[in-house]
Amino acid sequence: MSTASATDTADVAQVVEEPEGGRLRGLARLQVLQIVLLLFVTVAVFSILRPDTFLTLFNFRGILQNTSILAVLGVGMTFVIITGGIDLSIGSVLVFSGVVADKVMAAQGGQGWGTVLLGAGVAVLSGLAWGLLNGFLVAKGKVAPLIVTLGSLSAALGFAQIITGGLDLRDAPRKLVDKIGFGNVAGQVPTLAVIAALVVVGGMILLHRTRFGLYTYAVGSNAEAGRRVGVNVDRHLIKVYALAGLLAGFGGILNLAFFQSTTIGGQSNTALNVIAGVAIGGTSLFGGVGTVFGTVMGLFIPIVLQNGFIQINVQPFWQQVVVGAVLVAVVYIDQARRTAAVRGGSRPRLPFLSRSGSRTRKETE
Amino acid sequence: MTTPILEARGISKVYGHVEALSGTNFDLYPGEVTALIGDNGAGKSTLVRILSGAEQATAGEILFEGKPVHLHSPTDASRLGMETVFQDLALAPHLSPVQNMYLGREVMARGLLGHLGFMDKKRMREGSRSAFDRLGATVRNLGGPVGAMSGGQRQGIAVARAAAWAEKVVFLDEPTAALGVVQTKNVIELIRRVSAEGIGVVFISHSMPHVMEVADRIQVMWRGRRVVTYRKEDTSMEQLVAAMTGALERVAS
Ligand SMILES: Nc1ncnc2c1ncn2[C@@H]1O[C@H](COP(=O)(O)OP(=O)(O)OP(=O)(O)O)[C@@H](O)[C@H]1O
Ligand SMILES: [Mg+2]
Numbered sequence: 006m007s008t009a010s011a012t013d014t015a016d017v018a019q020v021v022e023e024p025e026g027g028r029l030r031g032l033a034r035l036q037v038l039q040i041v042l043l044l045f046v047t048v049a050v051f052s053i054l055r056p057d058t059f060l061t062l063f064n065f066r067g068i069l070q071n072t073s074i075l076a077v078l079g080v081g082m083t084f085v086i087i088t089g090g091i092d093l094s095i096g097s098v099l100v101f102s103g104v105v106a107d108k109v110m111a112a113q114g115g116q117g118w119g120t121v122l123l124g125a126g127v128a129v130l131s132g133l134a135w136g137l138l139n140g141f142l143v144a145k146g147k148v149a150p151l152i153v154t155l156g157s158l159s160a161a162l163g164f165a166q167i168i169t170g171g172l173d174l175r176d177a178p179r180k181l182v183d184k185i186g187f188g189n190v191a192g193q194v195p196t197l198a199v200i201a202a203l204v205v206v207g208g209m210i211l212l213h214r215t216r217f218g219l220y221t222y223a224v225g226s227n228a229e230a231g232r233r234v235g236v237n238v239d240r241h242l243i244k245v246y247a248l249a250g251l252l253a254g255f256g257g258i259l260n261l262a263f264f265q266s267t268t269i270g271g272q273s274n275t276a277l278n279v280i281a282g283v284a285i286g287g288t289s290l291f292g293g294v295g296t297v298f299g300t301v302m303g304l305f306i307p308i309v310l311q312n313g314f315i316q317i318n319v320q321p322f323w324q325q326v327v328v329g330a331v332l333v334a335v336v337y338i339d340q341a342r343r344t345a346a347v348r349g350g351s352r353p354r355l356p357f358l359s360r361s362g363s364r365t366r367k368e369t370e
Numbered sequence: 371m372t373t374p375i376l377e378a379r380g381i382s383k384v385y386g387h388v389e390a391l392s393g394t395n396f397d398l399y400p401g402e403v404t405a406l407i408g409d410n411g412a413g414k415s416t417l418v419r420i421l422s423g424a425e426q427a428t429a430g431e432i433l434f435e436g437k438p439v440h441l442h443s444p445t446d447a448s449r450l451g452m453e454t455v456f457q458d459l460a461l462a463p464h465l466s467p468v469q470n471m472y473l474g475r476e477v478m479a480r481g482l483l484g485h486l487g488f489m490d491k492k493r494m495r496e497g498s499r500s501a502f503d504r505l506g507a508t509v510r511n512l513g514g515p516v517g518a519m520s521g522g523q524r525q526g527i528a529v530a531r532a533a534a535w536a537e538k539v540v541f542l543d544e545p546t547a548a549l550g551v552v553q554t555k556n557v558i559e560l561i562r563r564v565s566a567e568g569i570g571v572v573f574i575s576h577s578m579p580h581v582m583e584v585a586d587r588i589q590v591m592w593r594g595r596r597v598v599t600y601r602k603e604d605t606s607m608e609q610l611v612a613a614m615t616g617a618l619e620r621v622a623s
Contacts, residue, residue, distance in 0.1 A: 211487075214488055214489075215486070215487035215488055215489065216476050216478070216487045216488075216489055217487050219465075219469060219473070219476065219489070222462070222464055222465060222469075223462045223465060223469075223473055225464070226462035226463055226464035226465055226517075227460070227461065227462040227463060229460060230460040230461055230462045230470075230473070231462065231473065231474070232443070232444070233424060233444040233454075233456070233460045234444065234445075234448075234460075234473050234474030234475070235443075235444070235445035235448060235474040235475075236473065236474050292464075293462070293463070293464030294464055
């Protein structure tokens with residue numbers, strides 16, 4: 006070896022190694038930290054203003070319950086958005102799955118666990134089917150995710166209304182409502198929250214520890230780079246949309262448990278609320294960056310605000326205004342930092358507006 | 371002479387109205403370094419993309435170890451032992467050097483965990499570090515995103531990745547374009563080392579001194595075709611420059 010490369014190797018050896026980190030990921034973490042802080046401050050302010058009603062176990066249980074279903078949906082949405090996609094259909098898929106599950110459970114009869122399990126299975130499979138359809142159209146049909154899922158948003162709700170004639174069904178078995186919708190684990194912890202926590206932890210492990218998670222980031226970062234090293238990008242996209250659909254279907258049975266109704270007319274904003282939570286939580290709509298933990302934090306903010314506003318007698322509608330402002334502010338700050346961190350290249354177009362994997366990020370400057 | 375490890379015959383490639391390659395030939399022998407040179411737009415990158423499976427030829431034939439092969443994807447080429455550093459590098463900017471190094475070739479954890487999709491991050495880390503050290507690439511942060519690194523660092527990662535996985539052939543499309551003096555020396559060292567292991571190296575560069583330093587043979591392209599092949603000892607920079615600018619063709623026609 007020449008002296009030049011010997012010195013250079015020495016050079017490499019002496020540089021400090023930062024095990025995990027780096028500026029982009031550091032930024033993502035910084036943003037999550039920011040949101041945790043914001044959440045903490047919000048909770049603190051309301052607690053000081055209304056220590057008697059806000060800062061109570063009863064109230065916190067309510068907040069947890071209200072966030073649970075959104076968190077389950079948020080896990081799937083985080084994966085989709087990291088691939089550079091979007092899924093507008095999850096609210097409708099949730100309704101559709103709830104309707105089909107309700108029908109099946111009513112036909113089966115019975116109020117026990119057997120019926121509940123059957124219903125849950127049916128809901129999950131219905132959601133999975135919609136997710137597979139979304140994924141297939143995005144990956145193989147090369148239709149923009151925004152359009153595909155806008156289509157299934159409309160179609161899934163339409164089917165739900167055709168099946169029910171537009172009237173909500175209310176055939177949730179007693180066990181489902183009592184044990185899951187309003188049940189508690191270990192005395193005071195809502196079962197719904199425990200189930201959501203399990204899904205969230207599962208999602209974190211899947212995203213950060215497994216090959217599935219790595220491919221999710223890779224597809225969102227540079228699909229062409231993945232393809233060239235043998236990652237089956239299309240198949241992975243299908244799996245990711247399938248996961249989002251499956252979780253929306255699971256949300257359908259949880260929704261039935263909590264509201265004892267299929268809430269056909271009540272889910273038109275669900276997907277948008279979840280997307281807002283994902284974005285507030287630091288997942289980039291440009292793909293390649295994001296965390297499940299951030300999403301959960303991002304979802305808590307609107308719920309806590311709404312809850313708190315009611316208690317301090319501010320019209321709860323202000324929550325929507327504040328959340329809108331927070332969303333834009335957070336994403337603005339995030340983008341400004343990111344642009345400063347990654348040199349070169351113009352801002353890419355939002356990927357979910359274009360065909361999947363059609364873009365290659367230029368590596369050369 | 372032995373059979374070429376890789377040979378292309380009459381390769382054409384048409385993009386819409388542009389004929390990027392018009393029936394070009396190419397050959398590479400085991401353990402040799404061949405430089406592929408030519409003016410901007412001569413078709414070098416296009417030829418490399420076709421030979422490495424990233425794109426398909428409009429017409430022509432590719433032979434690997436004397437047998438015709440069809441390369442439908444870069445994975446097909448990888449399976450034959452061919453690796454490529456593309457001109458656009460093809461790294462995922464949000465992933466770390468380690469993740470880029472092992473993307474598509476993850477080392478899975480042992481036993482049940484591995485079947486569940488868990489990876490052995492420690493082994494991938496160590497593998498990457500030794501690959502980067504071998505190249506002397508100044509990768510400071512094995513865990514940080516590649517997108518935040520300098521052009522030269524990224525190029526170092528792409529070159530190290532190709533060299534680490536190649537068994538028969540490495541394509542390097544302008545691998546030193548963004549590199550510093552020391553790193554360029556290292557890449558040239560690496561090319562020598564790789565070819566000494568019996569691997570054929572295709573080296574594309576606009577730097578004639580580097581070409582003359584490392585290549586055994588030099589194939590010159592002009593307007594989508596290979597116009598001439600020289601052995602290094604039989605040629606000079608002047609002759610190469612003349613061939614690249616189409617002087618030979620003008621004499622011939
Ligand atoms: N994807 C594409 N679509 C249309 N035309 C293309 C495409 N890729 C290459 N070309 C054209 O094919 C010709 C050869 O391009 P190529 O990139 O192979 O040249 P090159 O020899 O690698 O040049 P350079 O030294 O500048 O890298 C050029 O005229 C180019 O415009
Ligand atoms: Mg080129």
